[in-house]
């Protein structure tokens with residue numbers, strides 16, 4: 001039985017048992033809602049090494065964190081990333097090792113990731129039309145991502161979920177097709193409302209806002225949706241499509257705030273532990289780990305102390321200019 005001091009509980013009584021780790025801010029795509037066309041990336045010397053990330057992951061699991069998601073930027077473009085998956089996959093106490101990826105590197109890596117213990121993966125896909133896909137990712141090739149999805153299926157992950165960000169007049173006409181794609185392959189799909197993180201220059205976020213309720217209404221023109229109480233421990237609200245059995249999730253930071261049940265924190269690629277996606281409260285774990293190399297107790301002390309500054313929630317507001325200047329690639333969502 002774990003002692004009180006061995007788990008992470010914040011001042012609002014929320015237990016933190018889920019960590020999302022961004023292993024790089026770099027990416028082979030430049031999605032219009034995530035990044036600006038020109039981006040300054042973190043210099044390599046400032047990045048946590050893969051060994052440092054593994055030690056932080058270990059400290060978290062010793063404090064009751066059972067679920068770790070590797071994300072980015074595009075996590076699979078970081079050199080030797082499979083080793084990190086293997087190291088984290090072996091940690092005692094870890095229940096789930098998860099991945100969020102744009103899919104482009106999966107033809108190369110899917111098998112190794114499955115062998116390292118990854119059971120569920122999320123693959124981002126916002127369009128099934130090559131030109132629109134290119135427009136939304138600025139440089140991405142749809143064919144590569146579809147090959148990545150095929151490779152993930154062949155590798156035999158327990159669950160593959162598609163993540164789609166829907167923008168008005170960009171890809172809102174593809175909602176039914178995306179659900180059809182997921183249904184045909186027996187995959188879940190989640191729709192995410194765009195969050196105002198970082199300056200992006202491509203579109204006006206308020207104008208492009210397409211709410212989860214609008215998406216649901218579009219789906220209900222073709223399908224019957226049954227609300228379910230199922231949860232994967234995240235902010236998604238789930239429905240089942242009666243006709244196909246597909247599970248559809250909605251992540252709705254604007255229309256349905258989910259902060260009360262927040263169970264997660266995020267580690268940026270430069271070692272900043274962010275206590276909330278929509279706020280700047282953070283702890284510099286790189287400094288802790290580099291000042292006290294090999295001292296896991298110091299690290300755990302810092303993790304426990306961080307709970308005192310976990311804020312109550314985000315204050316996302318699309319009608320004002322971004323107040324969070326950090327782009328999504330720093331934290332991986």
Ligand code: SAM
Pocket residue numbers: 027033034035071072073074075100101102122123124163164165192193194195196197328329331332333
């Ligand atoms: N590169 C990987 C990918 O695209 O899946 C992992 C990192 S990406 C930042 C994680 C998720 O965040 C993706 O599903 C992406 O669509 C989503 N995302 C990026 N920027 C966003 C934003 N401003 N609002 C909402 N979701 C966003």
Ligand code: SF4
Pocket residue numbers: 027028029030031034035072073074102124328329
């Ligand atoms: Fe890259 Fe993912 Fe951001 Fe797209 S959403 S630019 S794939 S990090």
